[in-house]
Amino acid sequence: MAADVAGSCRLIGIDEEGTLARLKALRRTVFDPKIAEHRGRIVKNTGDGALVEFASVVDAVRCAVEVQRRMAEQNIDVPQDKRIELRIGIHVGDIIINDNDIFGDGVNIAVRLEGIAEPGGICISDDAQRQIRGKVELACVDMGMQALKNIAEPMRAWCVRFDVAVSTSMRPSAVTAQPLTVPGKPSIAVLPFINMSGDPEQDYFADGMVEDIITALSRFKALFVIARNSSFTYKGRAVDVKQVGRELGVRYVLEGSVRKAANRVRITGQLVDTATGAHLWAERFDGGLGDIFDLQDQVTESVVGAIAPAVEQAEIERAKRKPTESLDVYTLYLRGLARSYQFASRQANDEALRLFNSAIELDPDFASAYGCAAFCYVIAKFNGWISGTANEIAEVTRLAQRAVELGKDDAIALAASGQALMYVVRDLEAGAALIDRALVLNSNSAEAWYCGGWAKNWLGEPEAAIVRFARAMRLSPLDPRMSGMRVGTALAHFLLGRYDEAASWAAMALQYRPDYQPGLRIAAASNAMAGRPEQASQAVARLRQVNPALRVSTLKDVLPPYRRAEDISRYQEGLRRAGLPE
Template structure:
């Protein structure tokens, strides 16, 4: 418009008459209203909307080839939802979501909600890329979205594009990711210390409800890599990135940090902090406060005080705790047992160390999930004991409460008590990815699939590059199973299984959901893989693996496994 106002207006009218309006009419669409260079259109079905959108964008691509100096690119967003009619206009969340999806579409592209995608999947000959949960402006919860690939690409290119990390939209509040700090101590053994300090800084920042903080598991996917800060901001969907280094020499420690605006690459703040090991918690507080002052200066004093909490007064206990953190999420039984030993050692030194108790409970949860328990009854009793002690000591610490709550529900079979602790954790810290994940799982177990899916979508947005994303995807598959949406359940479980081909819960859901959906070949293939990994599995022992609360859910799960051919 700035270069040629009249020519642009004439061109816009031309493409509407030649491409846009006739295509909408051909697909039974109704133009509700126009808004300058945009329009709101209502369709009888999502299939009509998708076909119309693709045809418009392909038509516009051809038009733009003929007018390279005067190209016009539209973005299109599609959503299925309730609307309110008022005279000739329509209103409601359905309209708002479509408008937000249009905003995150590429120029010349189409972006649709998961609700719309479910309606058109298998009915429209297009390739779509999963963008994952998206934080849309003025929409309360993150929504899963899909990008349509519009042809002109080979199949290989389409698959490649579909697997690219999505560019996530920015939350409405200040958003930050803390990258792993570089260990410049000259001693690789100190790596655990540097990582632990960063985790504590992330935890402190996440206690500020006015900040959106990416979870540690996603931030640490950049560990040991030369990073492009702008790309980090795009992949994690944040405005700011904190990076730095740690040098530990004897009883002295130096921490440096720099805060960067990911969009522009400009440095907003940089400083170094020196002190003795006894000052380490004070150094963490000073870094946290400096970052917060730079990006969100108006904060409630209660939040500031809540962020300044020493996990323990005894540094030897803290050191064992950090060493345990470095191995707790390892993939082997030996790593799990080493983590247990280290956390118990921390508790020996400080019997009131809440986080150490919570991490012991976490170790037992992982032992249960992976079949590593040697005495199930004895270890279940110990889990309940240590989880309750953790909750008692850390009643104001969301990380403690969420881990303790999930351990009580999953291992000690105390679902109500566990759910209460997780709800309290979310009230204390709504930025804690693991609390949303554990809460989502418990909601699925309790037969509340829609709430479960919302919780899990939020967890994935808070940690979009999480190495254990497959676990959240598997939980989402379970929620869809509970809701009776077997095709969607298989979709999510297969997505998880591609990330970790040996993850039994995902394979098990493929077997039962495909079995219930009548997809017997797919179900039998999954059942065969299950027995290769766990030859002792029997349908009769299902309740110990999947603690579904409603008898009908458990019965459907068992029936699907029987149809898949698994032994009773």
């Protein structure tokens, strides 16, 4: 059994002495006595957690349940932000004993299961669940296959529900439980789509689509996704999304329907905030039954690509409404994202970097925060706010390496770090490899496609860049980075000698951000090369108002190390013709 205090860094940050005193008291009055009562052996304490060995998995689970119930009692009169809540993971398997310590996969799996448990909750392995089945009167909710960090194969996991009464006649969907605690990161349940065709044969199609959507969403490490077996307990039932939110402990629900008519099929989907019942996103898809599985793939890709940004934006708005003194790590991260999307403001970018660093201080293992902090340096260099000194390069290298170490399977951390390594550190090969890895891990991430588009431009592969930017724009059509996607597409056309197309894409980018320096640069260069000196001159004039120090000779300070020297020469020549001083 692995136990750990949820959010201990945040609690210590609020009240170090008080938190440590309460931890000692709880260990003395609750944790240690319950371990002894159930014949457990505390192998070691880890400051805010413990590793415990039991001879029986039944003893381990019963002990965990009693500990969590006592902890909940202790927290009744404690404000939510000051509660000490344990997460507990339990696994049964081989261990290695050495000098009174224990090692091996059995220990590692228990620790990883603890990491995916809810605060105040218990997560057990499939092996443990099989051994307690019929021996303890507890409900277990199937969490499905879970990819555990540093564990080679995905494992099935179960959430122990000790807040419900269980009888042999109860179906999982009939269990009446207290509301679950909503996770500290965005959480979503995908409900079975309603088959409105009157044809039971279409159930397989609707169910398969939901399973695919759940699998695809699960690849986003920033999301907490309810497993299929729990979501499908609502099949065939009229549900209230607010009730679903309480029962599954999620903030968002995706629901939808499938209707077949003749040889056509219509699929609808809507994303709902379970707290307010507000619809955050809705879409309709039509297609022919002849290519029904292709249509299923298209719908899955479109839904997942739209949901991830919609959830992220909703979470950012929620974070903005939180009090500024909040020390919640994920809130700091979301506020950082909100600031970093204000690309045109140096002050906003500096504030974003500060927020990401604050999140890292509170949680040194937060991979995405490291990647986003490194990306702040990309934005700064893109806009000419930094020149890429040795100290800046060293810091970006440190942030990117840490993000990769902690987030080997985190597409956002890998993509952001890859672009930072390419653009600021000027390591094209290493950075491009990280971005490609991110796309393999999560082909639905607009962020990874966006970074991948820039990577292809810098590597001298503009045709591939156009494809990647198009994919990013399709997956996230309302993305705050849309101007950057359009500028990247403009640059790709420019490198291919398609100056009219480049000027058109640059104009679209500048519609929304008239002072965006990369947009002004490519607008000036492409119009000049297309033989439109007036438009080129206007773009350069605006560019020099925004950045009076920019010269053709200093352009290399804001451009990445293009693999092909002729690409930089072409860019410099375009700006020279547009009237930028040498």
